[in-house]
Amino acid sequence: MEPTCGADSNRVDGPSKEYELRLYLAGHSPKSVRAVENLRRACEEHLAGRYRIELVDLLENPQLARGDEIIAVPTLVRKLPQPVRKIIGDLSDTEKLLVGLQLRSAGGPP
Amino acid sequence: MAPSIHAPGTRPAVSSGLEKAPTGIRGFDEITGGGLPRGRASLVTGGPGAGKTLFGLEFLVRGARDFDEPGVLLAFEESAEELADDVASLGFDLAGLEAGGHLVVDACRVDATEFVTTGEFDLDGLFIRLSAAVQAVGARRVVLDTIEVLFGALDNEAVVRAEFSRLLRWLKDQGLTTLITGERGREGQLTRYGIEEYVSDCVIVLDHRMHDEIATRRLRIVKYRGSRHGTNEYPFLVTDRGLMIWPITSTQLTYPVSTDRVSLGVPRLDQMLTGGVHRGSTVLITGSAGTGKTTLAASAADAACARGEPALFVSFEESPDQLVRNMRSVGIDLGRWVGAGLLRLWGQRATAFGLESHLAGIERLLDETTPGIAVLDAVGSLTHIGAQSEVTAAVAREVDMMKSRGITGILTSLTHEDQGETSSVDASSLIDTWLLLRNVESDGERNRLLFVIKSRGTAHSNQVREFILTDRGPELLDVSVGPRGVLTGSARMTQVAEERAAEAERRGELERRQLDLARRSAEVEAQIALLREQLATETAELDRLVVEQSRGEDARAAARATLARRRQGDLPRPGREA
Numbered sequence: 001m002e003p004t005c006g007a008d009s010n011r012v013d014g015p016s017k018e019y020e021l022r023l024y025l026a027g028h029s030p031k032s033v034r035a036v037e038n039l040r041r042a043c044e045e046h047l048a049g050r051y052r053i054e055l056v057d058l059l060e061n062p063q064l065a066r067g068d069e070i071i072a073v074p075t076l077v078r079k080l081p082q083p084v085r086k087i088i089g090d091l092s093d094t095e096k097l098l099v100g101l102q103l104r105s106a107g108g109p110p
Numbered sequence: 111m112a113p114s115i116h117a118p119g120t121r122p123a124v125s126s127g128l129e130k131a132p133t134g135i136r137g138f139d140e141i142t143g144g145g146l147p148r149g150r151a152s153l154v155t156g157g158p159g160a161g162k163t164l165f166g167l168e169f170l171v172r173g174a175r176d177f178d179e180p181g182v183l184l185a186f187e188e189s190a191e192e193l194a195d196d197v198a199s200l201g202f203d204l205a206g207l208e209a210g211g212h213l214v215v216d217a218c219r220v221d222a223t224e225f226v227t228t229g230e231f232d233l234d235g236l237f238i239r240l241s242a243a244v245q246a247v248g249a250r251r252v253v254l255d256t257i258e259v260l261f262g263a264l265d266n267e268a269v270v271r272a273e274f275s276r277l278l279r280w281l282k283d284q285g286l287t288t289l290i291t292g293e294r295g296r297e298g299q300l301t302r303y304g305i306e307e308y309v310s311d312c313v314i315v316l317d318h319r320m321h322d323e324i325a326t327r328r329l330r331i332v333k334y335r336g337s338r339h340g341t342n343e344y345p346f347l348v349t350d351r352g353l354m355i356w357p358i359t360s361t362q363l364t365y366p367v368s369t370d371r372v373s374l375g376v377p378r379l380d381q382m383l384t385g386g387v388h389r390g391s392t393v394l395i396t397g398s399a400g401t402g403k404t405t406l407a408a409s410a411a412d413a414a415c416a417r418g419e420p421a422l423f424v425s426f427e428e429s430p431d432q433l434v435r436n437m438r439s440v441g442i443d444l445g446r447w448v449g450a451g452l453l454r455l456w457g458q459r460a461t462a463f464g465l466e467s468h469l470a471g472i473e474r475l476l477d478e479t480t481p482g483i484a485v486l487d488a489v490g491s492l493t494h495i496g497a498q499s500e501v502t503a504a505v506a507r508e509v510d511m512m513k514s515r516g517i518t519g520i521l522t523s524l525t526h527e528d529q530g531e532t533s534s535v536d537a538s539s540l541i542d543t544w545l546l547l548r549n550v551e552s553d554g555e556r557n558r559l560l561f562v563i564k565s566r567g568t569a570h571s572n573q574v575r576e577f578i579l580t581d582r583g584p585e586l587l588d589v590s591v592g593p594r595g596v597l598t599g600s601a602r603m604t605q606v607a608e609e610r611a612a613e614a615e616r617r618g619e620l621e622r623r624q625l626d627l628a629r630r631s632a633e634v635e636a637q638i639a640l641l642r643e644q645l646a647t648e649t650a651e652l653d654r655l656v657v658e659q660s661r662g663e664d665a666r667a668a669a670r671a672t673l674a675r676r677r678q679g680d681l682p683r684p685g686r687e688a
Contacts, residue, residue: 073233096228
């Protein structure tokens with residue numbers, strides 16, 4: 001688990017919102033590695049300075065899967081802001097990731 | 111623990127080489143010859159509310175509790191609390207089993223609205239959770255309820271399919287007996303996402319449909335690879351002790367039989383049945399309204415209590431107080447047996463509950479009171495709460511419950527005069543002794559007749575008897591069979607009186623004729639004597655004449671000789687001279 005903080009930057013949401021994200025993975029598979037890279041890049045680009053990422057490896061801590069009811073990996077859970085959102089997959093589609101995090105409406109860029 | 115068809119820990123005979131894991135679900139192990147295929151995956155599918163989850167939970171709970179096989183439940187639709195509430199009413203203590211390390215309930219609800227998928231993923235999260243749970247309790251059984259929601263929630267169906275298939279392989283490799291529930295799909299599809307393609311060993315379909323405004327649950331085994339199985343649709347019930355599937359007819363027919371005879375409380379009826387009915391057999395009393403079915407049944411219960419045997423009397427038509435009062439009026443005092451704790455009276459309108467709770471209630475009563483004799487009055491009332499076929503099946507189940515416990519069962523059923531002798535519940539083939547009560551109307555009276563229609567294993571009487579209710583209970587009387595047919599009631603009494611008068615008359619006539627004969631015989635004797643006397647007189651007269659004749663001849667011969675001597679003539683020629 002390695003919290004990461006980015007620099008101040010915002011475009012879509014108001015400046016006050018802090019993002020608390022948790023990424024569940026299973027070992028160091030290519031999917032896991034891709035998911036971490038994709039998430040970091042997107043956060044730096046869109047949430048710089050107001051996000052925290054926690055990485056959870058289920059192979060090491062299987063009991064943690066029950067808390068957030070994790071079935072698929074990788075799964076990104078947006079703990080804050082409420083409500084909780086879950087994004088499944090290696091996050092390769094940045095558009096969909098942003099929609100999932102509600103950084104962008106489903107209709108496309110504003 | 112609730113009694114199951116097979117005693118816990120024992121497995122019924124397996125017909126094939128396939129090893130089976132008993133479910134403990136009453137009736138299910140019977141129709142599958144032992145349960146679900148061990149170490150393989152089975153699918154149970156059905157519409158909403160068909161009882162899939164209950165089936166799965168009972169499989170797990172009984173496995174953990176009765177067969178020492180811990181289990182894991184992965185619930186995709188309900189939370190652990192909801193599941194615990196669902197089965198608490200069945201007497202299953204999920205929390206207790208979890209605390210005891212026999213069961214893991216892991217709820218992983220998948221709410222499609224919370225999800226977005228982007229890019230590649232797999233279901234390792236599920237695998238990790240499942241394997242952790244299996245290891246935690248050393249599970250032998252797994253239930254996935256209802257895994258199909260994953261197909262709907264995760265929009266990459268190809269990945270879900272591949273992962274599902276990998277999951278099944280993994281479960282099989284682990285030797286886990288798995289039950290997967292599925293939602294029935296449209297247009298005859300067994301499941302919404304076709305998962306029956308992956309589960310090839312055993313497929314069970316549950317159905318909950320309305321028929322004649324009555325909800326009925328049915329179970330069918332569509333497929334059971336490598337095993338013989340019943341192919342019928344079997345009605346099943348959700349009772350307060352779990353599911354209960356009942357074979358349409360008793361498949362086993364392995365009841366313990368007894369040669370003991372049990373009195374029905376009417377001495378002459380017992381005589382007609384050569385000493386009563388066999389203990390543990392089932393008696394059906396049919397008859398139209400007011401023929402005395404309930405009274406006859408009550409008399410049997412009374413006789414059982416008098417022997418010191420506990421009895422159960424279930425009435426669907428009268429309250430216990432009403433029954434006691436009514437029976438007292440015909441000299442059967444049920445109240446004292448209730449007071450002595452020998453008789454359990456149970457009154458409940460058949461329409462108050464459905465067939466399911468009805469059967470469950472009966473079974474519970476049988477287990478609680480362990481009676482020697484049980485009366486169900488009247489099973490025909492059940493037709494108000496179930497379609498004909500279901501009621502017949504329910505009655506069959508009741509007969510089965512009583513026989514398997516060695517309880518002598520007495521069922522009454524209403525028939526209608528115009529329907530002849532058919533019972534409204536077509537159970538006649540299931541029962542051992544069938545008594546028919548019939549009203550006969552003549553001379554402005556209704557009287558009752560009793561027939562023994564059949565009695566298995568008994569050289570029963572073929573006679574019709576008049577059945578009367580006295581203030582000392584029911585009694586049987588001979589009927590008068592005369593030129594005017596079978597007579598009962600006052601017609602019988604009239605007939606008897608007439609017969610007596612005719613008899614007296616006949617006796618008088620005979621005496622008169624006997625006297626007459628004696629007189630005639632005396633007359634004849636007298637005549638014979640007279641004739642003999644005459645004959646004797648004539649004989650004597652004749653003798654006298656003969657003597658006189660010979661004496662005359664001698665005299666004449668002497669005279670002739672004298673004369674000849676005087677004439678000195680030749681010797682006389684006697685023939686001419688005479």
